[in-house]
Amino acid sequence: GAGVSQTPSNKVTEKGKYVELRCDPISGHTALYWYRQSLGQGPEFLIYFQGTGAADDSGLPNDRFFAVRPEGSVSTLKIQRTERGDSAVYLCASSPRGASQETQYFGPGTRLLVL
Amino acid sequence: AQSVTQPDIHITVSEGASLELRCNYSYGATPYLFWYVQSPGQGLQLLLKYFSGDTLVQGIKGFEAEFKRSQSSFNLRKPSVHWSDAAEYFCAVAGGSNAGKSTFGDGTTLTVKP
Numbered sequence: 001g002a003g004v005s006q007t008p009s010n011k012v013t014e015k016g017k018y019v020e021l022r023c024d025p026i027s028g029h030t031a032l033y034w035y036r037q038s039l040g041q042g043p044e045f046l047i048y049f050q051g052t053g054a055a056d057d058s059g060l061p062n063d064r065f066f067a068v069r070p071e072g073s074v075s076t077l078k079i080q081r082t083e084r085g086d087s088a089v090y091l092c093a094s095s096p097r098g099a100s101q102e103t104q105y106f107g108p109g110t111r112l113l114v115l
Numbered sequence: 116a117q118s119v120t121q122p123d124i125h126i127t128v129s130e131g132a133s134l135e136l137r138c139n140y141s142y143g144a145t146p147y148l149f150w151y152v153q154s155p156g157q158g159l160q161l162l163l164k165y166f167s168g169d170t171l172v173q174g175i176k177g178f179e180a181e182f183k184r185s186q187s188s189f190n191l192r193k194p195s196v197h198w199s200d201a202a203e204y205f206c207a208v209a210g211g212s213n214a215g216k217s218t219f220g221d222g223t224t225l226t227v228k229p
Contacts, residue, residue: 004158033217042119042205042219043159056216091159100209101147101166104217106159 004107006092012113013082021077021110023092029105031098032075034067035091037109043091049075050098082114117142117208121220128196129228136191136223138180138206148189149207149217150180159205165189166210176200201227 005024013019025032030051035043045059049069057067064082069075079086089111093104118141128134140146147166151159163174170182180191189206203224209217 035219040221042121042207042221043217045216045218048216059216093159101164103149103161103164105161106151108156108158 004092004094004105006090006107006110008110009108010111010113012115014115015082015084017082017114019079019082019112021079021090021112023075023077023094023107025073025075025092025094026105027073029094029096030072031095031102032069033093033095033104034075034077035093037089037091039088046077048098055098079112082112084114087112087114117146117210117218119206119208119218119220121204121206121223123223124221125224125226127226127228130198131195134191134193134196134200134225136204136206136225138189138191138220139187140189140206140208141187142208142210144210146208147210148180148182149209150174150178150189150191151205151207151219152176152202153205153222154202162191162204196225196227198227198229201225 007022032049034046037043048056051072064080067077089109091109093106095102095104120139149164150162162178165182203222205222207217207219
């Protein structure tokens with residue numbers, strides 16, 4: 001594909017529900033990142049995958065958040081028992097190998113609203 | 116821990132005027148530094164990055180930034196701003212044991228007056 005894609009672009013859910021957010025990275029990129037961007041703030045790191053494995057999940061706020069990348073390409077961010085404070089734009093990015101100096105290519109984000 | 120401070124939340128400049136957006140970072144070793152731009156409804160787009168060599172880096176859209184280790188700064192500049200430059204700008208740092216993890220500032224919103 002031409003770039004990183006994310007679906008859905010918008011998601012409205014009720015407090016307590018379960019949501020899944022999908023990220024389709026640039027073909028061939030082994031590194032994939034999830035960030036969360038709250039209103040008026042910069043993106044905040046959540047988790048980083050190298051291939052199928054989570055290399056760094058230190059940014060996940062609590063155990064309601066989980067992410068997978070079973071085949072090393074598409075990734076799904078899963079949020080259980082959503083809370084109003086989870087409302088934010090969830091950004092996905094990918095890079096060729098995951099080295100620190102590499103450019104991360106960002107998707108357009110999924111805007112999550114928890115009512 | 117690495118951190119980034121963008122001291123200016125909002126900046127307004129006239130079209131054609133010069134621009135400087137400030138970025139200060141905290142990092143224990145040589146950092147990798149990035150500037151991104153985010154327009155409404157758009158994803159983050161990389162403007163430029165520094166990871167070694169010449170401390171003055173050139174980017175897309177006529178932007179440049181200068182890495183100053185002594186001041187822990189990486190300020191973004193443009194000599195003549197265009198109305199299309201109105202957007203939000205983010206500085207980010209990465210590197211070392213935090214490979215793969217970028218830390219972003221809270222951004223500076225640029226308004227361009229006609």
